[in-house]
Structure formats: C-alpha cells, structure tokens
Amino acid sequence: MTAVLPAPRTAQAPSAGGPATGRPARRRRRPVRAILRFTGRWSLRMLVCTAVLSFLGLAVGPHVLDYRTMTMLTGSMAPSIEPGDVVVSTPLSVSDVEVGMVITYHIPIDDHRVVTHRVIEVDRTADGTVSVRTQGDANDAPDPWTAVLTGDTAYQVQAVVPEIGNVITALRNDTLSTLFVQLLPVALGVCMLVSIWRPGREDDDTTTAGGAR
Structure with a gap:
C-alpha cells in the first residue's frame, strides 16, 4: 500500500500593501483616524453654523424683526x-x-x-x-x-x-478682520474640498486592498 502524504502548506505571500503583521496595526489606527476626522468635520460645521447664526441674530435680525x-x-x-x-x-x-x-x-x-x-x-x-x-x-x-x-x-x-x-469688538481689529473676512472663507473652502475628496480616496484604497487578496 502506498501512503499519500498531504502536500506541505506554503507560506502566504505578503500583500502589496505590506507584511501581514502590519495589517492589524493599520486596522487599529483606522478607527482613531476616523474619529479625529469625524470630530474635525463636525467641529468645523458647528463653527460655521455658530458664526452664521450670530451674524443673522446680531446684524440682520434687528433690521428685520422687532x-x-x-x-x-x-x-x-x-x-x-x-x-x-x-x-x-x-x-x-x-x-x-x-x-x-x-x-x-x-x-x-x-x-x-x-x-x-x-x-x-x-x-x-x-x-x-x-x-x-x-x-x-x-x-x-x-x-x-x-x-x-x-x-x-x-x-x-x-x-x-x-x-x-467681546468677540465683536475683537473682530473690529484690522488684522483679525482681514483674517476672518478674507482668509477664513478660503480655509473653509479648502477644508470642504478635502472632506469631499478624501472619502473617494479611501474607497479606492479599499478596492485596491480587496483586489490584492
């Protein structure tokens, strides 16, 4: 009788994204980045909403409401x-x-x-x-x-x-006025573009990782 021995298992080659031992660390870091990104995005939105509501309430409201x-x-x-x-x-x-x-x-x-x-x-x-x-x-x-x-x-x-x-008085300063009136809208626009662009980039990374498996 001839015995058939099972073929030895070959070691799985590391994926293109890096060694297998690096995957758990990367997965552990992703929730932290997601939380920071979520917090930053909503903090920015709250800041913009607060600024808009304050402007409407203090500058526009008295001319429209009684x-x-x-x-x-x-x-x-x-x-x-x-x-x-x-x-x-x-x-x-x-x-x-x-x-x-x-x-x-x-x-x-x-x-x-x-x-x-x-x-x-x-x-x-x-x-x-x-x-x-x-x-x-x-x-x-x-x-x-x-x-x-x-x-x-x-x-x-x-x-x-x-x-x-006090905030209104501080904003009357020439330097701060220039900062908030000219530079802040540009910074907000850049942040919004980045927030739109990043999810697509993450989807591409996920697709690439899935194809490499």
Whole structure:
C-alpha cells in the first residue's frame, strides 16, 4: 500500500500593501483616524453654523424683526450683565414700564448715550408723560437724572448673550478682520474640498486592498 502524504502548506505571500503583521496595526489606527476626522468635520460645521447664526441674530435680525441688540461696556449691571455681554431688548409700551424692569434708553444729559439700567421709580403725569429713575445693580446710588421716556415705545431687556460683545469688538481689529473676512472663507473652502475628496480616496484604497487578496 502506498501512503499519500498531504502536500506541505506554503507560506502566504505578503500583500502589496505590506507584511501581514502590519495589517492589524493599520486596522487599529483606522478607527482613531476616523474619529479625529469625524470630530474635525463636525467641529468645523458647528463653527460655521455658530458664526452664521450670530451674524443673522446680531446684524440682520434687528433690521428685520422687532428687537435691538447692544453691547454692555461697563460693569454697572454686574453680575446679571457683565461687560462684553450683548443685551437683547424688545419694544414695550411706555405706559407699561414698571419698577424692577431693566430698560435700555438714552440718558437726558451730556452725550445722551444709551444705557441699560433697572427702573427704581416711575412717575406718570396726567398728560401721559412717563418719567423714570434708574440704577445699575452694581451701583451704590441711583443715576443722577430723571429720564422722560419720549414717544410711545420703550425697550425692555429680555435676554443676555454672554461674552459675544467681546468677540465683536475683537473682530473690529484690522488684522483679525482681514483674517476672518478674507482668509477664513478660503480655509473653509479648502477644508470642504478635502472632506469631499478624501472619502473617494479611501474607497479606492479599499478596492485596491480587496483586489490584492
């Protein structure tokens, strides 16, 4: 009887992509790259969305909708409103102004600047004139004037957007303005092109690897 011995197994040749021992390491690295790529892509999208929404809300909204925005420059209303915060004010009938409201108005003296302070006293006359005394929450004394609210509308603070006023002020710097207005759109365009191009490249690599097996 003649015994038939099984043919010895030949060692599998390494693929064109590199030695077989390198494949597990490559597979372990791919999830990390995928996570980083996913995080970077969505971070970029969130940054763009935040910038667009901020622009629409602060620059376009007040001209289209019935509200106003103003950056707080002093700490007179701290801690509820800090310097650099943006206050959002909506219209209110002058006859509805009450003690305790935080309103935005022009002071009746000096440069007639706009301030945002809390109403501490309201005086209504028989002819319908409304005068108010105000005070900043952080100030020890009332404002040294009595303001007559002219017209039919006052503006009451409804919301506070923290710190965004500092960002707006910083963007007015010539260098930063050039960076964000001219260079940032170019960088965003390049990132979008890269994100479109890379998935196709990965598909090609996968097809090549599958054909080599």
